[in-house]
Amino acid sequence: MYGGLGPRRVDFKMKTLVIDGIKVRIQIWDTAGQERYQTITKQYYRRAQGIFLVYDITSERSFQHIMKWASDVDEYAPEKVQKILVGNKSDDVEKRQVATEQGVKLAKAYGMDFYETSAFTNNNITETFTRLAEQVLAANKKDLDLLRISLNDELNLTALEEEEGLCDSAGGEQHKACWC
Ligand SMILES: Nc1nc2c(ncn2[C@@H]2O[C@H](COP(=O)(O)OP(=O)(O)OP(=O)(O)O)[C@@H](O)[C@H]2O)c(=O)[nH]1
Numbered sequence: 001m002y003g004g005l006g007p008r009r010v011d012f013k014m015k016t017l018v019i020d021g022i023k024v025r026i027q028i029w030d031t032a033g034q035e036r037y038q039t040i041t042k043q044y045y046r047r048a049q050g051i052f053l054v055y056d057i058t059s060e061r062s063f064q065h066i067m068k069w070a071s072d073v074d075e076y077a078p079e080k081v082q083k084i085l086v087g088n089k090s091d092d093v094e095k096r097q098v099a100t101e102q103g104v105k106l107a108k109a110y111g112m113d114f115y116e117t118s119a120f121t122n123n124n125i126t127e128t129f130t131r132l133a134e135q136v137l138a139a140n141k142k143d144l145d146l147l148r149i150s151l152n153d154e155l156n157l158t159a160l161e162e163e164e165g166l167c168d169s170a171g172g173e174q175h176k177a178c179w180c
Pocket residue numbers: 031032033034088089090091092117118119120121
């Protein structure tokens with residue numbers, strides 16, 4: 001859809017990772033950072049389970065923009081979306097404008113993990129994707145566990161109510177026995 005139709009707005013890729021011995025296939029949507037595409041890219045937040053907030057370590061300006069990205073994510077992404085802050089271009093040491101410590105501090109303030117990566121040397125790329133996938137899986141597992149607990153409670157309650165019903169209809173001595 002993008003070929004010859006001007007600049008791309010959203011790039012899509014699939015990647016398979018092995019996490020705890022389980023093959024996990026992830027869909028990656030790379031949304032454009034440009035202001036004029038933001039109405040389109042915001043629509044992608046709604047179905048996201050994990051989001052990388054990426055800045056360029058050679059651009060102080062891109063780091064300043066993270067606050068805006070983070071507030072958009074808060075506004076448009078599902079509440080339980082997992083987020084990681086990424087400072088890319090770690091290979092470009094001579095042009096660095098954002099210190100690692102600044103990234104660490106911002107990530108801490110947002111309660112996110114933080115990685116510096118290089119798409120050029122591949123530094124920390126797999127680690128970063130694996131970490132986000134792990135966080136998404138953990139968040140889903142937590143939800144499943146909560147669901148399981150509430151289902152169990154529900155089943156126990158139903159069983160108890162059924163038992164009570166039996167006791168009620170049995171009456172007399174047996175009724176008392178049910179509460180022992
Ligand atoms: N040295 C270095 N250059 C990089 C790295 N990652 C991307 N670049 C270069 O940075 C430029 C911009 O890369 P893009 O991938 O188009 O950046 P983008 O953030 O997706 O741009 P938007 O589409 O505006 O969001 C390109 O020239 C890349 O080759 C990196 O890790 N190291």
